[in-house]
Amino acid sequence: MDTEKECAMWMVLNALPEIGPATFRRLKERFDGKIRDVFSASFEELAVVGGVSNAAAKSIANWRNHFNLDQEQRQLAVAHAQFLSQKNKNYPPLLREIYDAPIGLYAKGELDLSRNHCVAIVGTRKATLYGLKLARDFARELASIGCTVVSGMALGIDSAAHEGALAAEGRTVVVLGSGIDVIYPRENKKLYTQIAERGMILSEFRMGRKADRITFPIRNRIIAGMCSHLIVIESDAGGGSMITANMANEYGRVVMAVPGRVDQQSSRGCHALIRQGATLVSSMDDILEELRGSYQQNLNFDTPKTFGLQCEALADPVERCIIDFLKSNGEASLDEISDALAIPMHHLVSRLQLLELRRFLQCDRNGRYVCYEG
Numbered sequence: 001m002d003t004e005k006e007c008a009m010w011m012v013l014n015a016l017p018e019i020g021p022a023t024f025r026r027l028k029e030r031f032d033g034k035i036r037d038v039f040s041a042s043f044e045e046l047a048v049v050g051g052v053s054n055a056a057a058k059s060i061a062n063w064r065n066h067f068n069l070d071q072e073q074r075q076l077a078v079a080h081a082q083f084l085s086q087k088n089k090n091y092p093p094l095l096r097e098i099y100d101a102p103i104g105l106y107a108k109g110e111l112d113l114s115r116n117h118c119v120a121i122v123g124t125r126k127a128t129l130y131g132l133k134l135a136r137d138f139a140r141e142l143a144s145i146g147c148t149v150v151s152g153m154a155l156g157i158d159s160a161a162h163e164g165a166l167a168a169e170g171r172t173v174v175v176l177g178s179g180i181d182v183i184y185p186r187e188n189k190k191l192y193t194q195i196a197e198r199g200m201i202l203s204e205f206r207m208g209r210k211a212d213r214i215t216f217p218i219r220n221r222i223i224a225g226m227c228s229h230l231i232v233i234e235s236d237a238g239g240g241s242m243i244t245a246n247m248a249n250e251y252g253r254v255v256m257a258v259p260g261r262v263d264q265q266s267s268r269g270c271h272a273l274i275r276q277g278a279t280l281v282s283s284m285d286d287i288l289e290e291l292r293g294s295y296q297q298n299l300n301f302d303t304p305k306t307f308g309l310q311c312e313a314l315a316d317p318v319e320r321c322i323i324d325f326l327k328s329n330g331e332a333s334l335d336e337i338s339d340a341l342a343i344p345m346h347h348l349v350s351r352l353q354l355l356e357l358r359r360f361l362q363c364d365r366n367g368r369y370v371c372y373e374g
Helices: 004-015 021-030 035-040 043-047 054-061 069-078 129-144 157-167 186-198 215-226 240-250 265-275 284-295 304-312 317-329 334-341 345-357
Strands: 082-085 104-109 117-123 147-151 171-175 200-203 229-233 254-258 361-363 368-371
Touching: 004 035, 004 069, 004 082, 004 104, 043 054, 104 186, 117 129, 117 157, 117 215, 117 240, 129 147, 129 157, 129 171, 129 229, 129 284, 129 345, 147 157, 147 215, 157 171, 157 186, 171 186, 171 215, 186 200, 215 240, 229 240, 229 265, 229 284, 240 254, 240 265, 254 265, 254 284, 284 345, 317 334, 317 345, 317 361, 317 368, 334 345, 345 361
Parallel strands: 117 147, 117 229, 147 171, 171 200, 229 254
Antiparallel strands: 082 104, 104 200, 361 368
């Protein structure tokens, strides 16, 4: 982790006008990653660095005219937040790999993002009841298997995704298009507070920065960059979610989209993404299939010592019934479980896959399910 003084230097560069990810990358290369040397350099030394404009060099040389570091640090302390430079171990690892990675992020909350598997759920603000339900359900189930649900806290699909993750007592991250101390939209003040207490709030923007049309596309690249998978639920063809999806494609992320009614405007974006090669999502099973290869070895697997306690803590009554049935009967096929518990097959398959991913049960080569015992 970087020292407090070095972190402050990164925060200054992050806030200065004319300094973006590309300029910052060139400065790092020129000064061998020694940020201290950037501030020690003269205007003339900075101005001759390839790709660094005179305006950028002037901004660095006179940084105190543009940024009040002491005030920013006081505001950070009041907000109980911190600044994560790219060198910080809690800076999202996938985000660090993109070509336009933020110089740093303001963070409020206690999540360890270095170990979390992040999946984004985004969509329209003008969501239907159908879209809101899907966002909550998908987020709840993703959180229950150990994924961190990421979104932008906008009204509609974003808010529903955060709510679903919180309902599962799982992890969720909001990436703001404003300063970390500016709640936008104001209607989500309660949701902001809940995420700050139980998840994490991130922003690239300095304290007090208001949201505007410029900040949201900048924010969207963070959502796309820090996640391995992106799910779009209801989006117009020109919606902000399409920007996020296009960025995710550029970064090599897996993009998934939920189809909708052909006569519905909020379906156009998702249908366009599917035509372009996004994975069509019709149920949680489709999401699990995409996640299985990437995450199967790293999600919230159980251990023999904690298996009994974990089973007792299962919040979903259907999952509890399945585990109790298998513990009583030793093993059972899919049909036997469905018949005994009167669970519709399409609901049962999804629950079994979730339980298998979390190592509550396993399926043998004969297609019979047994409780996992290590």
